[in-house]
Amino acid sequence: xxxxxxxxxxxxxxxxxxxxxxxxxxxxxxxxxxxxxxxxxxxxxxxxxxxxxxxxxxxxxxxxxxxxxxxxxxxxxxxxxxxxxxxxxxxxxxxxxxxxxxxxxxxxxxxxxxxxxxxxxxxxxxxxxxxxxxxxxxxxxxxxxxxxxxxxxxxxxxxxxxxxxxxxxxxxxxxxxxxxxxxxxxxxxxxxxxxxxxxxxxxxxxxxxxxxxxxxxxxxxxxxxxxxxxxxxxx
Numbered sequence: 506x507x508x509x510x511x512x513x514x515x516x517x518x519x520x521x522x523x524x525x526x527x528x529x530x531x532x533x534x535x536x537x538x539x540x541x542x543x544x545x546x547x548x549x550x551x552x553x554x555x556x557x558x559x560x561x562x563x564x565x566x567x568x569x570x571x572x573x574x575x576x577x578x579x580x581x582x583x584x585x586x587x588x589x590x591x592x593x594x595x596x597x598x599x600x601x602x603x604x605x606x607x608x609x610x611x612x613x614x615x616x617x618x619x620x621x622x623x624x625x626x627x628x629x630x631x632x633x634x635x636x637x638x639x640x641x642x643x644x645x646x647x648x649x650x651x652x653x654x655x656x657x658x659x660x661x662x663x664x665x666x667x668x669x670x671x672x673x674x675x676x677x678x679x680x681x682x683x684x685x686x687x688x689x690x691x692x693x694x695x696x697x698x699x700x701x702x703x704x705x706x707x708x709x710x711x712x713x714x715x716x717x718x719x720x721x722x723x724x725x726x727x728x729x730x731x732x733x734x735x736x737x738x739x740x
Contacts, residue, residue, distance in 0.1 A: 508731035509533040519726050526559050533734045536575045536584035549573040556586050566599050576615045580623030589613040606639050614655050616664035629653040636666050656695040660703030669693040676706050686719050696735050
């Protein structure tokens with residue numbers, strides 16, 4: 506469980522560390538940028554396109570019109586700096602590739618959906634329930650009010666399409682399972698909290714700083730205005 510507190514520029518990882526890194530102008534973008542198997546503290550400052558990875562590197566890449574979408578797009582075990590420009594569906598991965606995929610109404614959700622070891626370009630279009638993974642699949646799944654919570658829930662090495670419906674706390678993983686867990690006050694944060702290789706259903710309730718992972722634990726951690734950084738592609 507991890508948070509970034511913009512007001513103080515502090516990162517807190519429960520049970521591990523607290524460090525000051527960044528400002529209220531920065532967006533946290535943690536990933537494994539150096540290939541050591543652990544995620545690094547990193548932020549993106551859209552005012553000038555600055556990416557900074559703590560103890561590793563600093564680069565300028567992107568503009569105020571871009572959303573950061575770092576990931577391991579070439580399967581080499583390290584995350585690449587990348588952005589998505591939603592005004593025209595433009596993806597650019599630094600030093601690797603650029604392409605057009607998506608529109609202004611799409612939310613980027615890159616991940617390894619086909620199990621080949623590299624992240625795929627993918628998006629979720631909430632108005633018509635479309636999920637599309639480039640060169641792999643396109644399906645309609647869920648409703649316009651559902652939040653995408655894609656993750657590897659069955660431990661097979663592939664990211665599964667999944668959504669959370671806050672009105673009734675429904676989680677649905679396509680082709681796998683459905684459970685009720687959470688309320689309209691909760692922010693879904695799936696992740697592998699017990700280290701078994703598959704994602705668990707988890708949420709954070711900002712009002713009371715409650716984190717709850719189904720069948721595993723519940724703890725109070727952080728403040729209501731903290732940004733969760735456990736899963737960067739879930740709001």
